[in-house]
Amino acid sequence: MKIYLLIISTVVALTATISAYFLFNDPSFHVEATSENSVDVVDINVSDYKFVSEGGQNKVLFTKKNIEKQVFYDEKPLTSIALSPSQSKVGFFYRPNVKITEEASLIIFDMQERTLQEVYRTTFASWDVTGKIHWLSDDYIFFLRHCGTACQGITLLSLESGKTIHAVLSYPSFSSQSKKTHFKDWFGKKFIMIGLVEDIKSTTENNLNYLVFAMKDYEGNSLGQKRFLFTGSALEEVE
Numbered sequence: 406m407k408i409y410l411l412i413i414s415t416v417v418a419l420t421a422t423i424s425a426y427f428l429f430n431d432p433s434f435h436v437e438a439t440s441e442n443s444v445d446v447v448d449i450n451v452s453d454y455k456f457v458s459e460g461g462q463n464k465v466l467f468t469k470k471n472i473e474k475q476v477f478y479d480e481k482p483l484t485s486i487a488l489s490p491s492q493s494k495v496g497f498f499y500r501p502n503v504k505i506t507e508e509a510s511l512i513i514f515d516m517q518e519r520t521l522q523e524v525y526r527t528t529f530a531s532w533d534v535t536g537k538i539h540w541l542s543d544d545y546i547f548f549l550r551h552c553g554t555a556c557q558g559i560t561l562l563s564l565e566s567g568k569t570i571h572a573v574l575s576y577p578s579f580s581s582q583s584k585k586t587h588f589k590d591w592f593g594k595k596f597i598m599i600g601l602v603e604d605i606k607s608t609t610e611n612n613l614n615y616l617v618f619a620m621k622d623y624e625g626n627s628l629g630q631k632r633f634l635f636t637g638s639a640l641e642e643v644e
Contacts (some may be wrong), residue, residue, distance in 0.1 A: 442475060443476070443477045444474045446465075446483060446486070446514060447514060447521070449467060451488075451492055451516055453467070453469065457476065459485060459486065459537065463484045463485075464476075465485065465486045478499050479501070481499050481503065483497045483499045487537065487538040487539060488540075489540050490540055493515065494543060496512070496513050496524075497511070497512055497538070498538060507528055507529055508530065509530035510523050511523070511538070511546070512524070524546075524562060524567055525567075533550050533551075533560070534548055534549075535548075535549045536549030536550075537549075539606060542635070544563065544564050545562065545564065545637070546561075546562045547607070548562075555575060555578045557576075557602070558572070558574075559573070559574070570592075572588070572590045572591045574586055574587070574588050584622075586599075592640065594639070598618065599620070599628060600622045602620060603620065603621040605617070605619075607635075613634060616635055618630065618632075
C-alpha cells in the first residue's frame with residue numbers, strides 16, 4: 406500500500422508536468438495563421454462561442470458548418486479559452502513569443518468595450534500553468550499550477566487588482582496516512598475531503614459562483630462532488 410500511494414502521488418505530479426510541457430511546447434504553436442485555416446479570437450461573435458472548443462494538442466478550435474479553424478490572437482495560437490459567466494468577457498492563454506517556450510500570457514477580451522488587456526504573464530509556464538482557465542464570477546479567474554510531489558496548486562487571479570494567490574490540494578504519500586485530500590484555500594482556511602480530486606471546475610447558478618471538485622476513491626470510483634461557494638473573500642463548503 407505504501408508503494409501504491411507513492412505511485413499515485415508521483416503520477417499526479419508527473420501528469421501535471423507533462424501536460425504543462427505539451428501545453429506550451431507542442432507543434433501547434435508553429436502553425437501559421439491564414440484566413441483559410443484560422444480565425445482571430447476578436448472576430449468571434451458571442452453567439453458563436455458555442456462553436457468554440459478546446460481540442461487535442463492544446464488547440465482552441467472554432468467549428469461551424471463542418472468547417473474547422475484554429476483560433477489565434479495576434480497570429481499566434483491559443484492554448485486555452487473560457488467565456489465569463491455574464492458572457493461579456495473572454496479569457497485566453499496564448500504564447501506571445503514562439504521562440505520562448507516557457508512564456509505564456511493571459512489576455513482578457515472585453516467584448517462590449519472591444520478592449521484587450523494582459524492580466525497575467527509567466528516565463529515559467531510549465532510550472533505556473535498546468536490546466537485550463539476557469540471563471541469565478543466576472544472578476545476572478547483560476548487555473549492549475551504545479552507545486553511538487555503529492556500536491557496540486559490552484560492560482561486565483563483578481564482581474565481588478567491583478568494579484569494572484571495560491572491554494573493547495575495535498576494528497577497522502579504513505580499508507581500510514583488516511584486516504585483523504587487536504588485543501589488549503591486561497592484565504593488560509595483548511596478543509597479535509599474523503600478520497601482524491603479527479604477534476605476541478607467552476608459553475609455559476611442563480612448568480613452564485615462555486616468551486617467544484619469531482620471526487621473519486623483510490624480504486625477510481627466516483628465519490629460525487631465537493632462544492633464551495635465563492636464570495637470573493639472566502640470559500641464556504643456547501644452540501
